[in-house]
Amino acid sequence: ERILVINCGSSSLKYTLFDTERPENTAHGHVERIDAEGTKLVQTSARGRVESDVKERGHAGAFKSMLAALAHESHGVLKSSSDITAVGHRVVHGGEKFTNAVVIDDQVVAEIEALAPLAPLHNPVNVLGIREARRVFPKVPHVAVFDTAFHATLPSHAYLYGLPYSYYEEKGVRRYGFHGSSHSYVALAAAQHLRRRARELRVISCHLGNGASICAIDHGRSVDTSMGFTPGEGLIMGTRCGDLDAGVTSFLERTEGMASKLIDDLLNKKSGLLGLSGISGDMREVEKAADAGDARALTALKTFCYRVRKYIGSYVAAMGGLDVVIFTAGIGQGSAGVRASALQGLACMGIKIDEGKNRLATGGKEISIISADDSPVKVLVVPTDEERMIARETLRVKSRDVLVSASEAC
């Protein structure tokens, strides 16, 4: 099988090709700043690096360049784009409708589109990508894999806000959670690494990237997660504020006359590490400045880590115990300092880190265990691979679909 995984953003196209028979043919590519001047495509694989100018504007142009790069004469990984056997699409919001990955047909497209009010920035552009891909690959199955689906198992006491119940029933206001592919991937990978079954472990997974979320996975099922109705709730992120007293927004409207669009912008693009530090939303920059003695950068760092620590505590309480903590994504994999500070004082919950191992686990492709040998809770650094998870889901759904069609044909 050759599975193409597509992650379509408003001004970017990211893709990964997986070849189940030839793992060395895995290729990653991205086109950034679609619609701007001088758009470029970059693709990397064991066969070499492809760089090309994207001539045609819009997502159609990006798709064309992708096809050309994949089948590139010397550095390509396919003979022809018709070698692709399935396409997996990352879709941000599946609402309550999609609790699992699905084969895409016209109705599914319409339903994803109908969820736009819940994810105005993401679902419409995901649909754009699906439409374009179905045009380009009309003969293969397309599968939608939702960021929210892994969290479909949340119990109502975890997904309900304290709002009138009708806001949940009629308007769908509830905690959905995101980063599902990442949380489920690393939880599975950690269990395998520990030679345990995911189904017998209580896991807390900390996905700390530009977007950051944390998830309680109880015997294989997501039971709580820090992102909520939107991906803005929970942890402090690169530029998003995370948890906030809802009274702050009405204060800003009342006293500053700020319009709600401006407030949205403030909370999502000017807050988080960037807002607190005043330096950058990039953790490496913040750490550098903190090391150099910048007080606000240090405060930003501490506030970030403290919030992770509190969430870990609350999820231990939610599950009534804990077996594994996982760190993943850029910051989780890259920053030993953040990991140590987030876990500080948690020996009372059975979490003991081995600082030597922690320092060594930075940026590699391997899974590392960073807890002390006698730590009741195992702590792991696990490189995330959302694309691989999407590819797996795509294959799983595709073969199930084939089975169903076959059995219906009998």
Add this chain to the structure above:
Amino acid sequence: ERILVINCGSSSLKYTLFDTERPENTAHGHVERIDAEGTKLVQTSARGRVESDVKERGHAGAFKSMLAALAHESHGVLKSSSDITAVGHRVVHGGEKFTNAVVIDDQVVAEIEALAPLAPLHNPVNVLGIREARRVFPKVPHVAVFDTAFHATLPSHAYLYGLPYSYYEEKGVRRYGFHGSSHSYVALAAAQHLRRRARELRVISCHLGNGASICAIDHGRSVDTSMGFTPGEGLIMGTRCGDLDAGVTSFLERTEGMASKLIDDLLNKKSGLLGLSGISGDMREVEKAADAGDARALTALKTFCYRVRKYIGSYVAAMGGLDVVIFTAGIGQGSAGVRASALQGLACMGIKIDEGKNRLATGGKEISIISADDSPVKVLVVPTDEERMIARETLRVKSRDVLVSASEAC
């Protein structure tokens, strides 16, 4: 000393008289629905019950009735209102200015008034009460005791939101916390009951009333608390939603065209237990309905308790351990079911409840220990007494003030 404690609301006046020489003279009184038809005053004390019609409108009328009741011929507790030696005022918001109770002078009044943007519903009416009381008792010291002051010890990583730092510096947007007098009172009372010093304990205090908040008290100092910039953040309350994705408000504005005032109203008056259950914001009603099999009431109850549980976990993480959990206020003192459900699964943090003791501890005036004898963490039910704490603070500040004046006069 005879200390009058005043809690002045927009349509109510509550007061308590403490007589340090004659504890039997303690009297509680309240005037509700000031400005409505047929306003009544009710006062209770060991000397009997006083009920009277409040003839004059407004807070001035309520104060007059209070004076008459306190010096009531047969059921009064004072010979004359001039017997009062100090007045303590509950003030909701002290901002960053007031980290301690203070003797009130004109400047203090002006400063409390200047904090109105932070507490538009409370501070102006608190000032009204102060003005009236100073007019009526011009010769005695008046002391302002702030709900926020106990939380002045929060470290910056606990009080900062993930917003641009200028919003904190210039506009005072931060976590303040409330219910300070209650949290500090019960923490002190619990330590005394356990014959320990507050200064050597890590305490989590759960104030569960119509308003509800939870506080981490590390060696006597508040280090985190669930109410934030406003008293609307944190736990699910009678009619307030508590923690909420800030994205929900912009969703409601965008898709429902709801104005921010309407949203404020929704989140503060129609949410919480009332909104979730659809029955009542009163926990007794919700429990009754849940017992009778009402599914939504049961969901409301579970969601309420689950959130308390998560906060307990996060504060154990914040303090790196725990010695004492306290339940107080109407629900905390009255509902064994809520206490048991909030602590469910927390044996992993050393919290073991004795269900028999828990069932017995309901509504009494005494402190009860409800943890199992072998529980590493002690769990206590402690009747709160914010008025007594305000009286104590009033005395403390008054005598300090006398000392300072005396030493300045030397």
